[in-house]
Amino acid sequence: xxxxxxxxxxxxxxxxxxxxxxxxxxxxxxxxxxxxxxxxxxxxxxxxxxxxxxxxxxxxxxxxxxxxxxxxxxxxxxxxxxxxxxxxxxxxxxxxxxxxxxxxxxxxxxxxxxxxxxxxxxxxxxxxxxxxxxxxxxxxxxxxxxxxxxxxxxxxxxxxxxxxxxxxxxxxxxxxxxxxxxxxxxxxxxxxxxxxxxxxxxxxxxxxxxxxxxxxxxxxxxxxxxxxxxxxxxxxxxxxxxxxxxxxxxxxxxxxxxxxxxxxxxxxxxxxxxxxxxxxxxxxxxxxxxxxxxxxxxxxxxxxxxxxxxxxxxxx
Amino acid sequence: xxxxxxxxxxxxxxxxxxxxxxxxxxxxxxxxxxxxxxxxxxxxxxxxxxxxxxxxxxxxxxxxxxxxxxxxxxxxxxxxxxxxxxxxxxxxxxxxxxxxxxxxxxxxxxxxxxxxxxxxxxxxxxxxxxxxxxxxxxxxxxxxxxxxxxxxxxxxxxxxxxxxxxxxxxxxxxxxxxxxxxxxxxxxxxxxxxxxxxxxxxxxxxxxxxxxxxxxxxxxxxxxxxxxxxxxxxxxxxxxxxxxxxxxxxxxxxxxxxxxxxxxxxxxxxxxxxxxxxxxxxxxxxxxxxxxxxxxxxxxxxxxxxxxxxxxxxxxxxxxxxxxxxxxxxxxxxxxxxxxxxxxxxxxxxxxxxxxxxxxxxxxxxxxxxxxxxxxxxxxxxxxxxxxxxxxxxxxxxxxxxxxxxxxxxxxxxxxxxxxxxxxxxxxxxxxxxxxxxxx
Numbered sequence: 001x002x003x004x005x006x007x008x009x010x011x012x013x014x015x016x017x018x019x020x021x022x023x024x025x026x027x028x029x030x031x032x033x034x035x036x037x038x039x040x041x042x043x044x045x046x047x048x049x050x051x052x053x054x055x056x057x058x059x060x061x062x063x064x065x066x067x068x069x070x071x072x073x074x075x076x077x078x079x080x081x082x083x084x085x086x087x088x089x090x091x092x093x094x095x096x097x098x099x100x101x102x103x104x105x106x107x108x109x110x111x112x113x114x115x116x117x118x119x120x121x122x123x124x125x126x127x128x129x130x131x132x133x134x135x136x137x138x139x140x141x142x143x144x145x146x147x148x149x150x151x152x153x154x155x156x157x158x159x160x161x162x163x164x165x166x167x168x169x170x171x172x173x174x175x176x177x178x179x180x181x182x183x184x185x186x187x188x189x190x191x192x193x194x195x196x197x198x199x200x201x202x203x204x205x206x207x208x209x210x211x212x213x214x215x216x217x218x219x220x221x222x223x224x225x226x227x228x229x230x231x232x233x234x235x236x237x238x239x240x241x242x243x244x245x246x247x248x249x250x251x252x253x254x255x256x257x258x259x260x261x262x263x264x265x266x267x268x269x270x271x272x273x274x275x276x277x278x279x280x281x282x283x284x285x286x287x288x289x290x291x292x293x294x295x296x297x298x299x300x301x302x303x304x305x306x307x308x309x310x311x312x313x314x315x316x
Numbered sequence: 317x318x319x320x321x322x323x324x325x326x327x328x329x330x331x332x333x334x335x336x337x338x339x340x341x342x343x344x345x346x347x348x349x350x351x352x353x354x355x356x357x358x359x360x361x362x363x364x365x366x367x368x369x370x371x372x373x374x375x376x377x378x379x380x381x382x383x384x385x386x387x388x389x390x391x392x393x394x395x396x397x398x399x400x401x402x403x404x405x406x407x408x409x410x411x412x413x414x415x416x417x418x419x420x421x422x423x424x425x426x427x428x429x430x431x432x433x434x435x436x437x438x439x440x441x442x443x444x445x446x447x448x449x450x451x452x453x454x455x456x457x458x459x460x461x462x463x464x465x466x467x468x469x470x471x472x473x474x475x476x477x478x479x480x481x482x483x484x485x486x487x488x489x490x491x492x493x494x495x496x497x498x499x500x501x502x503x504x505x506x507x508x509x510x511x512x513x514x515x516x517x518x519x520x521x522x523x524x525x526x527x528x529x530x531x532x533x534x535x536x537x538x539x540x541x542x543x544x545x546x547x548x549x550x551x552x553x554x555x556x557x558x559x560x561x562x563x564x565x566x567x568x569x570x571x572x573x574x575x576x577x578x579x580x581x582x583x584x585x586x587x588x589x590x591x592x593x594x595x596x597x598x599x600x601x602x603x604x605x606x607x608x609x610x611x612x613x614x615x616x617x618x619x620x621x622x623x624x625x626x627x628x629x630x631x632x633x634x635x636x637x638x639x640x641x642x643x644x645x646x647x648x649x650x651x652x653x654x655x656x657x658x659x660x661x662x663x664x665x666x667x668x669x670x671x672x673x674x675x676x677x678x679x680x681x682x683x684x685x686x687x688x689x690x691x692x693x694x695x696x697x698x699x700x701x702x703x704x705x706x707x708x709x710x711x712x713x714x715x716x717x718x719x720x721x722x723x724x725x726x727x728x729x730x731x732x733x734x735x736x737x738x739x740x741x742x743x744x745x746x747x748x749x750x751x752x753x754x755x756x
Contacts (some may be wrong), residue, residue, distance in 0.1 A: 036448055082634065089637045092389050095451060096590065099391075100630040103583065107623035111685065114693040220579065224459045231452055285467055292463045299456035303449065304441050 003134040008253050014142055016249025017149035021204035022222075023229045023241040024156060025197025031173050031236030032193055034091060035083065038098035041223035042105035043198040046071050047205025048214045049113055052120040060123035067206050072199025079194035084187065102219060110216045117215040145207045152203060153242075160238075169193060173236075228295040232302050234312015243310055248295055255291035343512060350504040354497055363496040369608045370503040371564045374510045376588045376600035376607075378557030383586075384594035385518060386550040387530030388443070389451045392458025393558055393585055398577030399434050399461070400427030400559030402472065404566035405480045412484035419488045424506050424563035431559015432552055439551035444544055446533060458582055465574035477573025480566070493567070503564050510557055515597055517553065526550050584611075587629050593639025602640050620689050624682075650744050653751035662740040670737060673729035680723030687715060 026040045047067055054063035078101065086097045121127075122141045129137035160166040172179045172189050180186045212218070229248055233240030302309060354363055375397055382388040404427040411418050442453040465472040483494045493499055517523050525546050528536040533543040566572055575581065584607065592603020607625075614621035636643055650659045683703060687710040690701045699711040708715045 036452070082630075086634055089633075091448065092383075092387075093633055093637055095389060095448070096586075097630065097633045099583075099586070100626055100633055104623065104626035104630060107620060107626055110693075111620050111623060111689045112692045224455060224579075227452060227455060231456075289467055293460060293467070296456045296460040296463065300441065300453060300460065303453050303456070304444075307445070307449065 003136060004257060006133050007136050007138070008257055009250070010138065010142070010146075012250035012253035013246060014146045014149075014249070015253055016246035017146060017153070018204050018208050019226065019229050019249055020242055020245035021149055021152060022201045022226055023233070023245050024153075024238060025200040026226060027230045027233070027236055027238060027241045028169075028173075028193055029197045030230065032169075032176075033083075033087075033094075033190055035094045035098065036227070037194075037197075038095060038223070039078075039102040039105060039219075040098075040198070040201055041219040041226055042102045043071050043075055044201040044205040044208075044222060045109060045216070045219040046074070046105060047202025048120065048209035048218065049109055049118070049205075050202070051206035051209050052113075052118050052214055055120070055123070060125070064206055068199045068202040071202035071205075072195040075198025076191050076195030078198075079191045083194070084190075102223065106216055106219055113216065115216055117213045120209045120214040122210040141211065145211060148203070148207055152200065156200075225295050228299040230309075232298055232309055234309025237309065237312045240309055240311030248298070251294055251298075252291055255294055256288050258287040261286045343508075346511070347508055350508060354500055360496060363500050365608065365612050367496065367500045367503050367568050368612070369605050370500070370507040371561050371568060372585075372588060372604035372608045373507055373601050374557060374564065375561035375585050376592065376604040377511065377514050377597075378554045378561060379585045379589045380594055380597075380600040381514060381517070381526075381550055381554040381557070383589060384599070385523065385530065386446075386526040386547055388446055388547060388551065389454075390582070391451055391455040391579070391586070392461070392582050393454070393554070394579075394581035395438070395458055395461045395577055396431040396434055396555040396558035397562040397565070397585070398465075398572070398581065400431040400562030401566040401572040401576050402478070402562075403427060403430035403559075404563035405478050405572045406471075408480040408482065408485060408566070409478070411486070412481065415486070417486045419491075420482050420485045420493050420567060421488075421502050421505075423485075423567055424560045427563020427566065428556045428560040431562065432556040434559075435552040435555020439548050439555065443547040443551050446529070446543070446547060450547075458577075458579060462574070462578045465577055472574055473572075475574065477571060479571045482567050482570055499568055503568065506560060506564055510560055511601075514557060518597060522546075522549065587625065591629060591632050591639055593641030593643075593645075595638050596641040596645055599639050599641030606640070618686065620685065623685065649748050653748040655744055655747035655751065658740065658744045658747050663737070663744060666733065666736045666740045670730060670733035673726045673733065675726075676722050677724075677726030677730055680719045680721070680726055683715065683719040684723065686710075687719065 022040060022044055026037055029035060029037050029040075050067035050070055051060075051063045054066050058066070082097060082101070083094060086093050122139070126141045126144050128140050130140040130143045131138055158166075160170065168179060168184055169189060172184070172186055176186050179189075225248065229244045230241050232248070233242070233244030353366060357363075357366065375393075378396075379390070379393050382390050382393065404423050407426040408420070408423055410416075438457050442450060442457060466474065482499075483492045485493075491498055493502065518526075525536065525541050528539070528541070529543045529546045536543050536546065562576070565576070588603040588607040589600040590603065591607060592601065593599025610621070610625065614624065618624075632639060638646070647659065647663075650663075686701070686703060687708075690699060690710040700707065700709050702708075703715075
């Protein structure tokens with residue numbers, strides 16, 4: 001039991017940190033431009049596929065650097081030549097634009113790499129076990145992922161709070177007009193934030209690709225969870241996104257390992273429901289089976305009972 | 317101007333016929349068209365496709381009650397369509413099993429009713445706020461139902477879903493609804509009823525309040541209407557019509573599975589409504605017909621047809637936010653001002669002139685996409701391919717050069733025609749201004 005708890009906690013924190021790598025960019029973009037970037041998970045997918053392709057040509061470490069930079073550049077171009085033009089048609093048009101973009105990126109990835117998963121593997125230099133918890137060995141690659149995510153989190157925090165660029169970004173979040181008056185190029189700041197945000201998502205893609213499956217549906221699978229994270233955390237709140245990422249990472253990881261259903265609960269009280277009724281499944285479903293639903297349940301509940309999210313200040 | 321003409325027509329006795337013809341003529345024409353179309357396009361494929369179009373028209377119009385009329389961007393509208401379909405199939409199976417005297421053409425009511433009920437349940441939690449919050453909740457609810465569909469197997473039937481048999485139901489007038497033609501007429505009738513109902517709804521004070529809530533919820537609240545209530549009612553009604561579409565789909569396919577409640581289906585209806593144009597009632601109809609046609613035809617021609625779909629959608633969002641209907645109705649003032657000379661003499665020729673290089677560039681783009689796909693994914697099946705009947709080798713440099721020339725050259729010439737169109741529009745605006753001044 002303790003072994004399960006330790007391993008699940010490690011996996012949960014790792015998953016949560018990966019989510020935060022993406023959610024941080026997404027929530028920064030949202031608080032700055034008011035755009036919910038539907039295609040954010042698509043940039044994560046692009047990161048994974050670019051990482052795969054470049055590591056085929058040059059090896060993993062160059063890919064680790066080059067892929068996020070490339071994806072970030074693509075993100076900046078998308079902002080400059082796509083979103084900025086759509087902006088005058090309003091927020092719905094922007095949301096629809098990113099929705100269409102997600103659709104197109106998925107199709108483009110299928111056009112180039114096909115629908116079947118690509119063979120993106122853990123690099124040999126990291127393919128060993130880091131330590132052993134009781135009987136389970138924990139792979140070094142996962143520790144590498146965790147450390148990378150934490151390092152980027154620390155750098156991001158430092159840049160945002162300690163540097164001049166960070167101050168301008170923070171100011172542009174709340175008072176874009178004033179910042180522009182002071183002589184800063186606010187549209188360029190937007191472009192930069194969009195590029196860095198998508199680049200961070202790509203970092204998550206590069207390092208998560210070998211651990212999960214690198215496939216053309218990975219954006220569609222992860223995208224909605226990402227929205228859950230930033231809404232549950234509170235739109236526009238970085239610390240909220242951090243808490244929600246970890247929360248959802250842990251909840252999902254633990255839920256998968258719990259084999260318990262309502263009928264077990266009632267059986268403990270000495271009652272067994274009749275089999276064969278139409279919603280009989282509800283009784284039999286285990287917590288592990290409903291794990292994929294839990295984030296969406298949280299999203300709906302949060303939006304109903306606490307629309308500002310856990311740590312957010314503004315209403316969604 | 318048209319409104320005053322209508323009022324005049326209603327009061328003056330001899331013009332009553334004219335008023336009637338104006339009001340109902342379009343619907344009678346549409347009904348006649350629905351009746352005659354299967355005679356003109358008599359093949360089985362055409363009947364199948366027209367049935368699909370009818371279903372999609374109802375679905376897309378119900379979606380536009382949200383997005384176009386009330387300003388609610390939903391990413392989970394397939395929930396009501398899909399649940400309507402599931403309950404319709406369950407109802408059909410129960411009815412056939414118990415041999416109850418309910419004919420198949422009443423089944424869409426079951427779908428509509430279920431759509432309405434789920435609309436009430438989910439709408440009560442999701443319509444409190446509009447805008448981005450609503451979009452997020454609709455996405456969450458959509459994912460919730462889609463993921464549940466794989467868990468609640470007794471209701472959703474897991475991966476394979478449930479099948480049914482429409483011919484086993486109670487028969488009226490000896491109609492078996494076995495042949496596709498009979499199903500087409502069933503769908504056409506329901507499509508017409510739904511279209512009239514949804515159009516009539518936009519003309520009611522409630523429809524106007526939906527527009528007001530879309531444009532300015534604060535003001536609507538000040539006038540004394542609760543935006544939440546207006547959104548909620550609109551949402552429930554949209555659920556009702558989506559459910560009817562789902563019931564029609566259940567009759568047509570005799571099969572439902574988890575994919576009908578999924579994000580893909582929600583995306584398709586959003587694309588259809590938006591590409592057609594959400595600002596006009598006719599827009600989603602155009603979009604539904606076009607999208608269904610493309611879905612059926614393109615998926616035969618190319619495996620990556622959805623990419624073209626997505627590109628079309630992005631193009632629409634960026635350059636024509638009013639959709640196809642918006643592009644057409646852009647010319648309405650010219651027509652009303654009687655500026656036929658500039659419309660047919662300058663504007664349309666300018667369009668035609670731009671069309672040729674535009675299509676050339678498009679051809680180049682399609683060639684690049686298809687060759688990339690062949691080279692990257694289908695390379696194991698050989699690099700030889702056929703492009704509009706022309707055999708070529710995707711690994712050879714010549715087709716790539718040709719594609720680049722088509723794309724770049726076509727786009728360059730296309731770009732050159734833009735000033736012509738702008739000039740023509742300038743002239744057209746002048747004519748409209750003159751006509752207005754004359755009228756004043």
